[in-house]
Amino acid sequence: NTAMGAQMTDAHRRFLQILMSKGIIEASEARKLHRHCCETDKVYYAHDKLDDFIGTINRYLQPLFMQIRKGMSEEDGRAHYAVVNLAETEVTKMASDYTEIELELFRKTMDLIILSENGFASSTDILNLADKLKTKKMKKKEAEQVLKVFVEDKWLSEKNGEYTLHTRCIIEMEQYILSNYQDVARKCNICHSLAIQSQVCESCGIGMHLPCVRKYFKAQTEPRCPQCNEFWSCDIP
Amino acid sequence: ELVQFLLVKDQKKIPIKRADMLKNVIREYRDAYTEIVNQAGRTLQEVFGLRLVEINPKRHTYILVNNLPRAEGNHPCRGKEKAKLGLLTVILSFIFMKGNSVKDSALWEFLRRLRVHPGEQHEIFGDVQKLVMEEFVRQKYLEITSIPLTDPPQFSYQWGPRAAKETSKKDILNFVAKVQGKSPKFWTSQYNEA
Secondary structure, X not given: OOOOOXXXXXXXXXXXXXXXXXXXXXXXHHHHHHHHHHHHOOOOOOXXXXXXXXXXXXXXXXXXXXXXXXXXXXXXXOEEEEEEEOOOOOOHHHHOOOOHHHHHHHHHHHHHHHHOOOOOEEHHHHHHHHHOOOOOOOOHHHHHHHHHHHHHOOOEEEEOOEEEEOHHHHHHHHHHHHHHOOOOOEEEXXXXXXXXXXXXXXXXXXXXXXXXXXXXXXXXOOOEOOOOOOEOOOOOO | OHHHHHHHHHHOOOOXXXXXXXXXXXXXXXXXXXXXXXXXXXXXXXXXXEEEEEEEOOOOEEEEEXXXXXXXXXXXXXXXHHHHHHHHHHHHHXXXXXXXXXXXHHHHHHHHHOOOOOOOEEOOOEEHHHHHHHHHHHOOOEEEEEEOOOOOOEEEEEEOXXXXXXXXXXXXXXXXXXXXXOOHXXXXXXXXXX
């Protein structure tokens, strides 16, 4: 089946099953899981070979148009792993879990979030959207409940009554967002991944993730934009 | 494509019908149906450690069952699911210990002792009656049959095909033994059956 490299074992399968059921896991959790799976299925465990382990799984997932992808949380900068669909062009992974009207609300919420300055949409704005849906109007209470489910299922995350895309959603839909929101979606100048929340240079307009900003300006006494060298106007997180 | 379809459908624990597979995925390749399904089954086993099992040969319905040896501790499901599985385990235990079939009145009496009441919103399970009579039955964990010639209609509960595949009488007996602090051999007829 595969020309070279390690074979898939029950440890790999267990890791994949658990990752798929959780949707997304943090890197340190992934390392623990790696060890747990190797120990449970009595497979040789090399503690620093998580990426190789995942690479083996990915070789088998490739022909199925799936991959385990690594992404960074925009909140804390920590690495996370999620299983993503490569073939889908729409929000198909969600399509089976939600009704047509819920999906429409999600798409419109995603629009709001991506088009916003700070990567957040207030619950008031989202609830106003619910009232204007094409499929069918959604009542305020219903919309609140749907939002709750989106947060539980890790598509959205909520902070102080405002909503942004969950890390899992960003990892899963990065390609979709970059291609469908080509002109508006921002890429981080440092790590070159999609940036939903970002700080923007007032002079030249480049954007950076908050954790990337923190890392980049850590050593510098005078924060200056890496592109245009103007003084960085935003507060360093 | 079929593999993804099966994974997504099974996530909801609703059995997959052959008709759905043909309509949504296989479509024009109908003639190669058997080969495609077999290939999908092999892939599911090799990559995901899942077995595609036909639970109803007449109606051609399938479920995915975990093929990996059971691991202690790390249960791959979220909080709410864990609670539901806990309730289900208790129900399956009751049914098995009572000879593989119980009347619904007996089941609800048993659950009442655990402070789970039909018709009342439970703080964790919500509408318990719906959960037990509809969700667990739809997911094929429980089977419900009506007892003929009863008025008002009474039902009896048995293990469903998914329960039989995902756990075993032996495991359930060990669970009961653990909870009650006795040896499984204490219940001779169940022990012999398990």
